[in-house]
Amino acid sequence: MTAPKTIRFQQIDIPAPDPGEVQINIKRIGVCGSDIHVYHGLHPYTSYPIVQGHETAGEVTALGEGVTDFKPGDKVTPEPQVFCGKCWPCTHGLYNICNELKVIGFQTNGTACDYYTYPADCLVKLPDEMSYDEGAMIEPLSVAVRAVKKAGDIKGKEVLVMGAGPIGNLVAQTAKGLGAASVMAADINGFRLEKAVECGIDYTVNPSREKLDEKIIAAFGAEKKADVIFECTGVQPGLEAAITNARKGTDIVVVAVYGKAPTVDMALVNEAELRLIGTARYNIDDFRTAIGLVNDGKVKLAPLVTDTFDFADYNAAYEKIDKSPETTMKVMIRVND
Ligand SMILES: [Zn+2]
Ligand SMILES: [Zn+2]
Structure with a gap:
């Protein structure tokens, strides 16, 4: 790519591998x-x-x-x-x-x-x-693997994933694959929610048509709600919804990349003892975990x-x-x- 929206193809010699x-x-x-x-x-x-x-x-x-x-x-x-x-x-x-x-x-x-x-x-x-x-x-799946590992032991946890694009979908599948009790995917795009269902995600919600808080309570219970929330939308309303729908003492793993810096209510983060956990890319162990999840049929x-x-x-x-x-x-x- 030589400039935005400009791709040039070029004939080059086949590179020989250097030592190592x-x-x-x-x-x-x-x-x-x-x-x-x-x-x-x-x-x-x-x-x-x-x-x-x-x-x-x-x-x-x-x-x-x-x-x-x-x-x-x-x-x-x-x-x-x-x-x-x-x-x-x-x-x-x-x-x-x-x-x-x-x-x-x-x-x-x-x-x-x-x-x-x-x-x-x-x-x-x-x-x-x-x-x-x-x-x-395996590369995008490794992003999901690291994000889920950042939440600690996911076994038996109720999980909410904001955003069901490729990364949100893979985070949801990985959480299930690593032992989460059940996983809900939220997206305003119905096609993405269908894909989540196809990949075995337990619950889906379209916040543009349904009430997110009611769906969370119906799925996980009014007291418990979600134990962990993964923010994969990359837009302010997604992060906001994660924070305002979190139970007290919930971990929110921030997976998305934000084009525009979001503004959120830090008073809620403070008072509810929410933990915002950043995660960026992966390491080579995350690649190996990702390959194992696919090999074991736990991620499609x-x-x-x-x-x-x-x-x-x-x-x-x-x-x-x-x-x-x-x-x-x-x-x-x-x-x-
Ligand atoms: Zn990428
Ligand atoms: Zn360095």
């Missing part, structure tokens, strides 16, 4: 909300030109010197964060919030090419029976894919998302078969 690197034939790339911000020129931390692509699955085609953990033919997905390893977060197990963090496809070139080379250390092997579509969704990824475009039609993928966001969940780019 793996060469990957890219198969699928998932398009996510952050990519769309780049497309619109609205991503605060991306400059042009940039090769996009950070939700990726591919096949190992060559190994650099010293690489022993992979072999040609392996299915893999890159953990797309490049970090310094020296700053306070990096030296305290939080490299996902490294002071110098670069995410491929945003601050350094991503995977939108036929062949890509990547450090073996940051590559995760996918099971042979996993599809490349599923493989490309296939229902999320609403569209697939060939590599040459990258632009059309964005145009479709712009034209009909209400019927779009995950859009896949088929780079190679």
